[in-house]
Amino acid sequence: MKSLENKKVMISGGGSGIGHAIVTELYKEGVKDFAVIGRSLEKLEALKTDFPNAEFTLYSGDIAKIEDIKEFVSIVNKKWGSADVLINNAGVVSAGAFEKISDDDIITQVNINVIGLILMTKHALPLLKNSKEAALVNVSSGLALISMPFYAPYAATKSAVKAFSESIRRELKDFPIQVTTLYPTATDTPMMSETKLEGMHSPEMVAQKLIAGIKNGDIDVILSDMDNVIQNRENPMEFDKKVEGMYDAIKKRTEKHRSM
Template sequence: MNFEEKKILITGGSSGIGKAIIAELYRLGARNFAVVGRDPEKLKKLGTRFPEATFLYLEGDVADLEQIRHFTTTLTAQWGKLDILINNAGVVSAGPLEQISDEDIIAQQNINVTGLILLTKYALPLLKLSPEAAIMNVSSGLGAIGMPFYAPYAATKAAVRQFSEALRRELKDFQIHVMTVYPVATDTPMMASANTGNMDTPEAVAANAIKGLSNGEIDVFMGGEQAAANRKLNFEHPLEFDEKVKGMYDAMRQRATNHRAM
């Protein structure tokens, strides 16, 4: 895929994996970005970091329907089409289910799933005008395998996976590639409150994601062979995988105890 002329809309491009995806696309020649995020200060720093690119800063909340409509109205007026939609914005609130606040459970759904679906819905007419379009949805390793203390988050990320699959099949008659990316623990601000080490870099995740996009892959999993073996075991023998998870239970509880990035 030649990125030079592509018009790219990315949510959560002001931090972590999203910012690394912008850096990777910029390295490959992309120059036109629209970036959604709630904090205008974080958004504006992108212009300094990537001086040769043109940015549309779409300040707002992907969980807010009126703002989503406003984002796509702006893109219609400014660009008239869209080539790549990257649904990356996401939040997490972990812990034992009974201890996660109702507000956090609802917000995770609204931001990670409902907002993603609505933005995609409103972006589709613009993507259909592109001769070579793509939708990249950022799920999580926890969307492929459910792990303890991340039940509401895992539910949102599994929904992202299924949404991508259904939409890919629905769009068979259009030049719109639909793909899903599954990062595992990655060293970003989202993980600052998680008690864990040994994380991927956001740059490595971004490079894999964009390589997958260029190669027309539908699922880009991180975590290497061990994660692949876990997915296979979990799919074929979930009760055996339950036994394996028992050995990780305390570590997962520790990791999740204060893990909140909303």
């Protein structure tokens, strides 16, 4: 997809963090029509003030609820009849010692990060197929490439997003729908407000890399250090030693890392 100008974009979680930064960058690229789903209407409504010259279809709903997904997609279908870009960005995290993460938080992470993303894609796919040139973007995480301790359920959900993306990309080969997967690492968004980390990426930079990747037709946009990714894949026991050195620090900073 060489240009994003005048593309019609559906995005989950566009009201804050990386999602808001993606809306900002898309707006700069000439996107004027956005359909955005998120649970807090207040966050969504703020988009209208932030981008007064864009047209927003806002839906206050939960992607963990199939009826909300269907209603959102149906509203978009009635309005546009097609969609050029679907960005599955919404996600939640509940970290810390595995046995201390509540059952509810484990279930909710899977429901939002995996099942919600998959069902949103399933129900919005006919709209993408109605577009002459479409893109599907799934937001995974660097933790899908290198799973760190104290993020076991979250890392599992983001690995599922990676596998889903790869499979659907290959399945859709005969359609003009490109599939791009974004792998952010620690990024300074509300999701990270409970965990203190030095040198986080800015959501603006992450969004800019994603847009460049979409325009370039990249299948993966990876923010992780590739030397670490390769070492983790090729010599995981050696990489375990590196992680051991960070164990206490990660344990401490993930104790309160919960953004649900």
